[in-house]
Amino acid sequence: MTHDSVRIGLISISDRASQGIYEDQGLPALQAWFGEVLANPVEFVSRLIPDEQALIEATLIELADAKRCSLILTTGGTGPAPRDVTPEATLAVAHKVLPGFGEAMRAVSLKYVPTAILSRQVGVTRGASLILNLPGQPKAIKETLDGVFAAVPYCIDLIGGPYLEARADTIAVFRPKSALRSPA
Numbered sequence: 097m098t099h100d101s102v103r104i105g106l107i108s109i110s111d112r113a114s115q116g117i118y119e120d121q122g123l124p125a126l127q128a129w130f131g132e133v134l135a136n137p138v139e140f141v142s143r144l145i146p147d148e149q150a151l152i153e154a155t156l157i158e159l160a161d162a163k164r165c166s167l168i169l170t171t172g173g174t175g176p177a178p179r180d181v182t183p184e185a186t187l188a189v190a191h192k193v194l195p196g197f198g199e200a201m202r203a204v205s206l207k208y209v210p211t212a213i214l215s216r217q218v219g220v221t222r223g224a225s226l227i228l229n230l231p232g233q234p235k236a237i238k239e240t241l242d243g244v245f246a247a248v249p250y251c252i253d254l255i256g257g258p259y260l261e262a263r264a265d266t267i268a269v270f271r272p273k274s275a276l277r278s279p280a
């Protein structure tokens with residue numbers, strides 16, 4: 097069976113990684129997770145930027161509207177520190193807010209670390225793009241995506257994107273029966 101191809105936007109938001117003070121581990125961790133889980137051919141559009149709200153907004157708009165990424169993940173800048181503004185930037189460019197993603201990512205993260213409650217991460221749509229905020233700790237990428245990805249493919253169906261599928265023995269993707277594509 098052939099799979100639709102998908103373009104995924106990855107935005108690592110960190111003052112220090114973007115200045116080269118430490119090496120960015122966000123983009124490699126995101127690419128590794130999708131490389132392991134997704135059955136579709138993927139093209140990544142990646143950006144490493146500082147915690148500047150206007151730049152985060154412009155980057156989200158570029159990846160959604162110009163690059164037409166069906167899914168956009170941010171990592172970093174979701175906490176309560178003064179320079180953490182990723183949720184504000186995401187909400188500023190949102191067309192629809194999906195509160196369940198933020199709630200579910202925090203709930204699943206609380207099983208790993210009590211400070212998960214400090215993340216203000218959100219999930220939103222902008223046109224035909226689903227945007228999810230992930231915390232900055234590189235290990236949080238797998239922890240949160242493992243917990244919520246099951247619902248991501250059907251969300252992308254509903255906003256007019258490609259039909260995402262997971263590789264066998266990875267994540268169990270859920271769609272209502274009526275939305276299942278029969279095997280070719």
Ligand SMILES: Nc1ncnc2c1ncn2[C@@H]1O[C@H](COP(=O)(O)OP(=O)(O)OP(=O)(O)O)[C@@H](O)[C@H]1O
Binds near residue numbers: 108109112120177234
């Ligand atoms: N892109 C990244 N690559 C590697 N490690 C990261 C990255 N982002 C965050 N971390 C790690 O996770 C910790 C907490 O993340 P947080 O987003 O709070 O970083 P931060 O201290 O605000 O970083 P910065 O000052 O660079 O924005 C950081 O101290 C760092 O150890």
Ligand SMILES: Nc1nc2c(c(=O)[nH]1)N[C@H]1C(S)=C(S)[C@@H](COP(=O)(O)O)O[C@H]1N2
Binds near residue numbers: 174176180231232235
């Ligand atoms: N799954 C998961 N969620 C997590 C964490 C983590 O290590 N794993 N770190 C928490 C911590 S310590 C903080 S401060 C907040 C916000 O992190 P951010 O500002 O790097 O986005 O995410 C939280 N959520």
